[in-house]
Amino acid sequence: MARAYDVRRLPGFGAIALLTFVLLYLPILVLVVFSFNAGSSQSEWDGFSLQWYAAAFANQQVQDVSIRSLWLAAVAAGVATALAVPAALATTRVSRFPGQTMIYALINQPLMVPEIVTGIALLICVAWVKVNTGYTGMGYLVAAHTAFCIPFAYLPIRARLETLDPTLERAASDLYASPVQAFRFITLPLLVPGIAAGFMLGFVISLDTVVITEFVKSAGQDTLPTYMLGQLRRIITPEMNAIATLFLALSLVFVTAFFLITRKRG
Amino acid sequence: MTPEIEITGLSKVFGQGAAAFRALTDIDLTVGTGEFFTLLGPSGCGKTTLLRMIAGFEAPTTGSLRINGDEVAGKGPNARPVNTVFQNYALFPHMTVAQNIGFGLKMLGRPRAEVDTTVAEMLRLVRMEAMAGRKPSEISGGQQQRVALARALAPRPRVLLLDEPLSALDLKLRKEMQSELKRLQSETGITFVFVTHDQEEALTMSDRIAVMSAGRILQLGTPHDIYHAPADRFVADFIGDTNFLTLPVIAVSGARATLTLPGGQTAEAILPDGVAPTPGQSVTAILRPEQAILTEPPGATLTATVRSAVFFGTDTHLHLTLGDGQPFVLRRQNTGDLPVPEPGSIVGLTLGPGVLRVVRD
């Protein structure tokens, strides 16, 4: 039987694509595999062991920075989402209004400006505020991470709002719902997947943020990424691989959840 | 007729200045309690805007709108005893069928027991008892339509507004829902205001029809009036099929005029109110395709040449050319296996009394 002429086929493209996938996953795979290495080498396999995980869990500093990272991500993503919902409501599905472009620019600014620039900008401001108030708490990190998370929380909420049929709210008001009731019973429940996605994206972003944290943190405010960045200068043991693997697993859970939530649209 | 909706001098202008668009102009309209009233017109004629204004989604630019005697022009949709069946149904996707139907009553703060009883009653009314626990995405389009109806009827509104609710259904389901709607209306006694661009739907379902075009009501009347006595050329053209003939006037007496037909014979035509042509002037007269009867040429009122014949099963459409070259379509009922006239052959036409009617251009 003759094979149909496949217009989608371009010779060699499949091979390059598969090579790309291999290249994308190989380094991560090596990293994960050697986190289970019984020896301390990154290239020679000495048998399976969970000793590096045990070491990571027993490491007080790792515990501290992990808890700080999770706490910071939860607070920053939570606040950013809470701020992004009203902002999305005000800027989506509405007629154009003066200043709309400026609001967009402000919200998306953290996506455009290189992190290093935001980092040193915050360093300058934090230094100034510290000198004048003496406050050295987590507030700086919370504010910096929140601002950085806002666009990531805003985008999925906005995307969800745009797919929402405005006649649903009209139908609610036709059925005697006040504007507040229409929001409470119709808009908000339908927005939940977008809000959840926005929170998760914000959480992952905060968890990953290293440059901004590096410049804003005070002494003793290391997060997991800044701790790792500091450790990379030293001789590295597979304990680092174990920490990185756990970190990867956590991100993976969130990314998967995000994917499942945003896919179930419509 | 007890008035349910009274609209006087209503106008709606969208936009401002040079971009202003006049959607409705000087609408005067009274809909009676318990009436099945239809707003009919091509898209863009303003019928949906008028419906949205009754519902409270648009505010009139000028004029007054009363429902059951109360001025509602300043009230929001949630303060009007009016419910809407939306074109796309607008069922709440996150609620079950029963929750959708009960939503209005819940918002009105009715006790739980009353909500449950009414929901059960409504489910029975639209024959959807078995689907109470389903989500809108789990039922068919026709079923969604029924739920939308039940949801709008549950709060017992004084007026039910229907915005082209059948347009998304296929032909068979549409016919079914048409009779379903008629049944619901007679069972509930609620005033229905129905918007459609489908003239056949309007004719079969309505007590009265308002034919609209370009933001105005051109004619208000029963389906019978609108079909047989269209107010002007637009209505005659929009409702049913019509032959328009340009004919000279010989004499006028009262509401009737004597016109000369192609071929020289004369015929009496009814004049609409306020139209008084002078003899010698030409007027436009209408003749529906089924109102001329096919006969043999001798003794016929008109003779015509057959150009083509199209067989439709129940009837055959003959495309003819009259003696003076004007085209004419005749619809012959196929009461048996009748012979189809050959193209080029000459046929005769006779007109029944009172079928020829002059229309305003």
Added chain:
Amino acid sequence: MARAPDPDRDRHGWKWLLSAPALVVLVLAASGPLLIVAVYSFLSPGNMGGVAWEPSLEGWFKVFFSRDIFDPENVSWNTANLTVFWRTVWLSIQTTLICAVLGFPTAWFIATRPPHRRALWLFLITIPFWTNLLIRTFAIQELIRGTGMLNTVLLALHVIDEPLQLLYSNFAILLGMAYVFLPLMVLPLYAAMDKLDFRLVEAGYDLYASRWRVLWHVILPLVKPGFVAGSILVFIPSIGAYVTPRVLGGGRTMMLGNLIALQFGQGRNWPLGAALAMLLLILVTVALVVYLRAVNAEDEEKRHG
């Protein structure tokens, strides 16, 4: 249909009110600080870091020039900085090219899978995109270090006799950046290909074009917007990269981001750091403007075409 000029809709106050909380945070912790950076770039350096409140153009001057320590009138090009700028731009361009060369076939591969499989392949591209950049850089570091997997395998296969010193070089940075930013090229390319009407490709073949001619004359012009978007998405983070060159370039092979950081650390020259940061911001803005121009030109073409 025209929208109603509902009087309530014409009042925009509520939109500002609802946006206000987010905007306040953004102004305080994102936009405001940038303005202060601009101001700082025109001040004099303080003794122990920080600034002295005396206006000065010395920060901007030192971006490009250096003065002889003994003879301040003797001005020469600041070759150390210029080397860093050149490396930054050149590595970013190379990164973008590598990502394009690998990303195009990959996006094409995904776009031509059966629809129900596409989501999975796309997900596989997205995972690295959302996993920590530091960890992915760390993974590359482990792979190419002297005693790493790559050298071990190459030595075992007798391809090389002694370990390659790949780490802390331009090559290492390039490899790392291409690795971490590749998904940013694939995703917009895929989005463009997903919208591609394959009947146009069929029409190309029908009109006697070869595979390569179809690729060049039909497919590439149609997915150009994806290329442009992908290139900008890779180029901008490359030019502002900090973590990747820091980890893979060591202390010596710096990019602009590291040079900026240096001024706020050991360098203790905040005005120079601020001026360098503004320079980076200007580069990014130029790239964005070029991008927006390209997008607008594309739209314009569509409107007239």
